[in-house]
Amino acid sequence: MAFKHFITLYDVRSTLDPPAWSPNVWKVRFILNFKRLPYCTQFLAYPDIAGVLSSVGAPPTRAEMPQYTVPAILDEAEGSSPLALSDSSHIAMHLDKTYPEPSIFPGGCHREQMRYAAAIHKHVMLPMLHMVVPSTVDILEGRDLDYYLATREGFLGIALEDMFPPHKQQAVWDGILRGLDELAALIDSSRDHRAGPWMFSPVENPSYADFVLGAMLIWFRRAGPRGCWDRICRRNDGKWEHLLQILEPYMEVL
Numbered sequence: 001m002a003f004k005h006f007i008t009l010y011d012v013r014s015t016l017d018p019p020a021w022s023p024n025v026w027k028v029r030f031i032l033n034f035k036r037l038p039y040c041t042q043f044l045a046y047p048d049i050a051g052v053l054s055s056v057g058a059p060p061t062r063a064e065m066p067q068y069t070v071p072a073i074l075d076e077a078e079g080s081s082p083l084a085l086s087d088s089s090h091i092a093m094h095l096d097k098t099y100p101e102p103s104i105f106p107g108g109c110h111r112e113q114m115r116y117a118a119a120i121h122k123h124v125m126l127p128m129l130h131m132v133v134p135s136t137v138d139i140l141e142g143r144d145l146d147y148y149l150a151t152r153e154g155f156l157g158i159a160l161e162d163m164f165p166p167h168k169q170q171a172v173w174d175g176i177l178r179g180l181d182e183l184a185a186l187i188d189s190s191r192d193h194r195a196g197p198w199m200f201s202p203v204e205n206p207s208y209a210d211f212v213l214g215a216m217l218i219w220f221r222r223a224g225p226r227g228c229w230d231r232i233c234r235r236n237d238g239k240w241e242h243l244l245q246i247l248e249p250y251m252e253v254l
């Protein structure tokens with residue numbers, strides 16, 4: 001193989017072009033692009049994730065089914081044995097430790113970035129799940145769709161049809177808007193600690209939590225119901241639309 005160093009990023013496919021929609025994979029894609037690491041994405045069918053990841057030696061991320069999840073990476077460098085890793089936060093730590101420049105934890109702000117990521121999970125990802133998980137059926141087909149329909153209730157503990165039925169839609173929207181307002185308040189309250197245009201970074205470059213939030217917003221925009229992004233993108237002084245605009249240099253799907 002004519003390479004010194006190469007990374008394979010494992011993602012799950014969809015009918016979109018490009019297929020990338022999974023929020024946890026977007027976190028890693030942003031980091032690979034930001035660090036300009038040589039990589040390519042292998043898009044897997046949902047039912048093939050476990051077989052492919054176990055065959056390359058990526059560890060399971062869960063004790064129960066599904067045990068294997070994307071993102072996973074295979075990091076191959078000439079002269080050392082290939083390293084297979086799974087779980088977006090483990091992969092982020094590995095990439096920043098192994099390829100430290102530019103850092104996603106500038107000034108060693110790892111703990112603070114993880115605190116912001118937890119807030120994003122609580123205020124953005126969890127409220128959006130109820131809307132995006134059921135609408136994901138619209139971007140899957142064939143074996144992927146069959147697998148998704150058969151496994152979501154076991155994965156999430158709630159049937160797809162109970163997540164966003166007409167009588168719950170207002171409450172789900174209220175939860176999403178409230179979550180965004182809470183995150184916006186957190187961002188505004190820490191404005192003095194930032195030097196550049198980013199929401200969570202103390203320096204001119206983006207940091208880990210900026211990528212985590214970007215990943216959630218891309219997921220919502222690409223896999224959520226038609227028109228949902230238009231309803232939130234200019235809320236909270238246009239923060240969310242602005243973040244995706246300034247993240248564009250790191251959005252390439254390779």
Ligand SMILES: N[C@@H](CCC(=O)N[C@@H](CS)C(=O)NCC(=O)O)C(=O)O
Pocket residue numbers: 012022023024025046049061066068069070071086087088089151155
């Ligand atoms: N904690 C894991 C969660 C990853 C995860 O849940 N990935 C989903 C796609 S976003 C998956 O691979 N699901 C496999 C399945 O449902 O069978 C991480 O952060 O990487």
